[in-house]
Amino acid sequence: MNALVATEPKVDGEAQYLTFVLGGEMFAMDILGIKEIIEYGNLTTVPMMPAFVRGVINLRGAVVPVVDLAVRFGRPSTPVNKRSCIVILEVHGEEGVQDIGVLVDAVSAVLSIAAADIEPAPSFGGGIRADFIGGMAKVDGRFVIVLSVERVLSVEEMAQLSQAGDGRAPVREGEFAQ
Structure with missing residues (x-):
């Protein structure tokens, strides 16, 4: 399950996307930030984390937080099944690069999608921000919803939500936590 194999060669104007199912809907994310896909398991829950942080895993000695995308989108928690997996992403933030896992119902395929086949995001509804x-x-x-992973997994925003969840105000540079 660790290898990503493209189904079609890349052509100018196209990008490759990993498609996956979440809550019965099809989503896609650019494969460039994806490090690997692993089976769901060996998750350790961490007290006082926001509801969307399912826990952490040990990935070759590194602690990697796992985000439940359904909860991040304001939906009920994802029930784990045989096809559930964790997609490990490399997310760039102000403090550098961090690996973050996202829990999805099932991975579908890697597809090449032409830029012309991607419409702008609707300004209404959609069930997610x-x-x-x-x-x-x-x-x-x-239609497949193409996620803006940088925004969904904004390390800074998730840290602020975590601090708000435990009653602490966000700490700015040069300040000390109380």
Whole structure:
């Protein structure tokens, strides 16, 4: 389950996306930030974390937080099944690069999607924050929500939510936590 194999060669104007299912809907994310896909398991829960942080895993000696994307989108927690997996992403923030895992119901495929087949994100509805959506791709006559991973997994925003969840105010540079 660790290897990502593209189904089609990359062509100018196209990018490769990992498609996956979450709550019965099809989503996609650019494969460039994906390090690997692992089976769900050996998760350690951490007290006083925001609800969307499912826990942490030990990935070759590194502690990697695992985010439940469904909860991050304001939906009920993802039930774990045989096809559930964790997609390990490399996320760039103000303090450098951090690996973050995201829990998904099932991984579908790696597809090449032409830029012309991606429409701008709608300004209404969608069931998730509009800034989380990078666009809507047309794949086989069906829409796939292309996520803006940098916004969904903003390390700074998640840290602020974590601090708000435990009653602490965010600490700015040069200040001390109380």
